[in-house]
């Protein structure tokens with residue numbers, strides 16, 4: 001029977017980073033992933049490193065360390081992460097109050113620059129000057145999230161780690177101690193197991209009788225092939241609605257609604273934004289919907305037309321770009337998370353999912369945790 005120091009379930013950015021960092025500390029590691037072809041939040045992500053979003057000392061420090069880590073990550077992993085620094089422009093609608101919007105962003109570690117329309121269009125000539133009242137400009141960094149995840153996985157294998165494409169369906173328990181993972185094909189023993197299954201974390205743990213306050217949204221976004229123009233900045237709206245989803249998730253929690261998953265959309269918001277990757281392909285987003293059943297079906301044709309209708313006035317160049325609309329689950333939580341969390345009711349089981357600014361924070365948290373585990 002195969003026996004490991006650590007099993008990590010889920011090979012998105014969180015699981016891949018943690019599995020690599022644990023292997024770097026000489027632990028034997030098995031990374032389990034259900035999908036041989038990536039179809040997860042990491043694959044569909046914009047790839048933004050929002051290193052300034054920290055609002056506490058702990059998250060500000062994570063942002064500083066995250067930026068520094070990403071600068072050297074490609075070199076360390078001997079793989080391509082496509083790290084680069086650029087600007088994030090948060091577009092302000094004409095009906096919004098410029099000063100009020102700017103004030104609502106002054107809680108972050110870096111205060112944004114408020115630019116008027118000519119200044120904004122000089123920075124990003126593709127912006128429609130008639131559709132915005134100005135922009136907030138933040139320094140930003142960007143990676144290719146899937147290539148980064150893949151680079152972590154390749155480095156893991158070079159350190160002797162194992163990756164298997166099998167879905168975890170149960171845990172091996174001895175009293176309150178978790179001793180490994182059961183997949184559809186095999187049983188694997190481990191001293192420690194980490195669940196890094198993103199938006200499916202809640203349903204996986206629920207099936208195993210373990211409670212967690214991790215939620216998920218159903219994201220819908222458009223991915224395009226490489227285009228023949230260059231977008232110089234990452235564009236998102238200044239007045240983002242996604243924060244209102246947290247209140248809905250908590251309200252559902254208080255009613256016990258997450259325990260009885262329903263394929264009914266309870267709330268849906270659209271924060272229109274776009275990012276261009278190095279190969280010039282685009283990711284245009286994003287609808288975030290709350291429905292407690294992870295298997296809820298969405299009308300992707302409708303989602304695509306809604307996303308296009310909202311982004312095109314701001315960036316008219318996107319009007320006739322061919323793209324395909326996709327769906328994925330994105331985990332989030334109602335509490336600040338800055339560690340790989342032990343699951344309270346059992347020993348030997350940890351959760352690594354559901355925090356904000358995942359792409360910038362997860363690599364740092366994974367590194368700190370692995371070093372701590374090796375002491």
Ligand SMILES: Cc1cc2nc3c(=O)[nH]c(=O)nc-3n(C[C@H](O)[C@H](O)[C@H](O)COP(=O)(O)OP(=O)(O)OC[C@H]3O[C@@H](n4cnc5c(N)ncnc54)[C@H](O)[C@@H]3O)c2cc1C
Pocket residue numbers: 009010011012013014015032033034035039040041042043044045046047048049050166167168169196197198199200204219221285286328329330331352353354356357358359360
């Ligand atoms: C359009 C969009 C834009 C975004 N932009 C940003 C951004 O700019 N910056 C940022 O920081 N974040 C962004 N995010 C959020 C970010 O992408 C996610 O928070 C992050 O990718 C989550 O990583 P993860 O590893 O936790 O989950 P995932 O990437 O979803 O990975 C979880 C993995 O677990 C696997 N799995 C699930 N169940 C099992 C099982 N039973 N057995 C085995 N494997 C299993 C899944 O197949 C999956 O591969 C964005 C998300 C979207 C959708």
